[in-house]
Amino acid sequence: MEFLLQFLIVSFPLIFLLYLLPKIIKNNSRLYAPGPFALPFIGNLHQIDYKSLHTSLWNISKSYGPIVSLRIGFMPAIVVSSASVAKDVLKTQDMIFCSRPPLLALQKFSYNGIDVALSSYNKNWSEMRKIITIHLLNQKRVQSLRYIREDEVLRTMNKIHGLALSSNRVNLSELLQSATNNVMIRMSFGKRYEDGHEHKKILRLLDDLQGMITDFFITDCWPGLPFAGLIDKLTGKMGRLDKCFQNLDMFYQELIEEHLKPQNMKSNEEDHDIIDVLIQHMKNPDLNTLELTYNHIKAIILDILAAGTDTSAATLTWGMTTLIKHPEVMKKAQEEVRSVVGKNNKVVEDDLRKLTYLKAVIKEVMRLYPPTPLIPRETLKETILHGYKIESKTLVYINTWAIGRDPESWKDPEESLPERFLGSDIDFKGNNFELVPFGAGRRICPGMSVGVMVIELFLANLLYLFDWSLPDDMTSEDIDFETKPGLTMHKKNALNLLACVHH
Template sequence: MELLNVSNLSSNPLLLSLIPIFSLLIWLKLAKGKNMSLPPSPPKLPIIGNSHQFGKLPHRSLRDLSKNYGSLMLLNLGYNPTLVVSSVDTVREIVKNHDVFFSNRPRTTVRKRRRNRTSHQQNPFYLCRRWVQQVWGTGEKANGSLHRFLCWRYVPYLRWVDVLTGYIPSMKALSAELDGFLIQVIQEHRAVESREKNFVSIIMKHQKDGMFEDLTQENIKAILLDMFVGGTDTSATATEWIMAELLKHPNAMEKVQQEVRNVVGNKSKVDQDDITKMEYLKCVVKETLRLHPPVVFVPRKTSASIKLEGFDVPSDTTVLINAWAIHRDPKWWENPEEFIPERFENSSIDFQGQDFHYIPFGFGRRDVPRSFEL
């Protein structure tokens, strides 16, 4: 999600000139819902709404806001109404009574393109965001490029403004650079029949044997992108958090080490059967995903107007379920800020999203890990 950088407004005369248009659109949006009983909302600023309240760590900022305005809170990000949910009871009500109306995902540029995996290279935003994050990381330079005021994000038909300000051309340039890199990887593997059994060489071999003869270069680029980015990012991040927590808690580290030694013994490799026997390791993983969920916000979009906890929620409202806040709710977790793997011993809580106070991969119809298992 692109967050609003308010400082860009004062330094950009073109954006300042659009203030009347934004104000009118927001006024019309508010007027449309004046007879509705909407969820509570923090005070808004003209044009940007509540975007300035996101902060550098939105999951923390929104958790703090919910303490004052309730676990069901309506924000306005420019022209976009966004419902923030930070309550287990609300999540349960959504799943039990309204799941079909909360099953849509926000239709961002990235998501619309990802529905067709062969179209990755036509989407400059998906490619360049991942490329910038891989090359620049998530530091100040990357944030300066990615987290900036985007007119089309808040008022979609003002996309031309982002063309004039240079954002879209710069994203297309980064996209072309990444696309060239993927093409180079494919061509190098096609030119030399590698003895090394890496992922690309296996695809090339099967394609040569006629198994993947319908697989185009665009298909292969899309597969590579998903493997390098989607297939490694969350796993690598989770592993880093696990190691960080174990380093901070040497007693837990010692228990994991002892369990591995007891289960594996003198074998040179650890297999899947060994992992299923490591009960304390499973607790460590679960506790790490509780404190540091890979899906901090579970995104949804309403497909119809509904009543939720007595409030009116309009159709086409973006919904953000703050999993990070739910995982640290003292109502459901004792000492929620502490790393205590033992809390999962003899517990039936799993990754499937059926326990609504533990949703590291989402829940309901859009739940991710139906087959996730340690």
């Protein structure tokens, strides 16, 4: 028995080497994009840092070019790091590159891919996106909910006003995430959470979600191997994933049950939020060609919370971090806002279209700190990309972080220079591939316009109403730009500043 065990231990690597030899040869063929040599069994895993995946892949791209071929365990992958290749992926061959990879965590949180953001490209995705676009993001509805956005901004500014008068530090990371969370929850679900235990619980759930959704799972790298899932269980990752999912599922269920209570039923269709609409569609199959379930509703709640809340909060925090690091830019943005708004005491949405420099500041923040630094895609079939063969079901990472720092597209790419966008037609609406923080093509973020409006409104009021400075025990050298793991790129350490009421 002991001899047999020793034989298996010794022969196991050899067996796998023989199994993978054809794959290794193929991976290093001239037909495929260049990349670091893939080792047997593990591929390029030893060269990838999952704690900062976007910067890890960016560093690899510096050595091998704008298309890098990798193998993550058994899974073929490419990394796209330039505007020209991104244009081919997101526009020219969008139909081939428009699906999502069925990674374990993505599938788990999206109820096996029945949402919009994480779903594979299929009929379900098309129908769900149609419902969201028509009933949640149509222009009339978005405009009718303006009072919610402006009210939440006012509440936030009042909190900062109180902290400023008492000379207390303002934790902008926490405050802005709480505020943007309430904006989306009120607009989407007709509910508001006060700053108590319940609200902190939601923010903690979202934080756990971000940590799990991009975590490394053995199952993803070696699909089909019987021991892969066992290792994920033994390391505790599967247990943490299940617990996070169950906690979120319970929260979704509570929201749905509140909408099902007779006393909460809304007679006027104009007052229906997205949960009301989805329940109506579920109970009346004639309204759509998709057989909706409660899991579809939960999957959409996930999209709204994760994509709608997290991305806006992250961008605002990075915006204020960049501005406090560059006081000359902050001063210029404040002068513009205060000149446009005058003595009106607050910035309203009608003022935003006049704030040219503020919009340039936000574009520059999104170039340097895109809310989603890596856009995951999966190929639907084999294709040729810039002369290289790409297999079907290849994992594709569009590295928006790297694209925003590409010296081929940007002069002084590491410098924060909002002026580069003044007089420029470059925008983030999916037509300029050197700036794609929201993606492009058919999978572009459907809530982009609402998210940008929320960011502009909050940032304009922060600059109009207050003068900002670092706490006495900090200098500009202490301002850090470290990031947390997650699909959305959050600042790792909270941004604490001092606010002074502007008179």
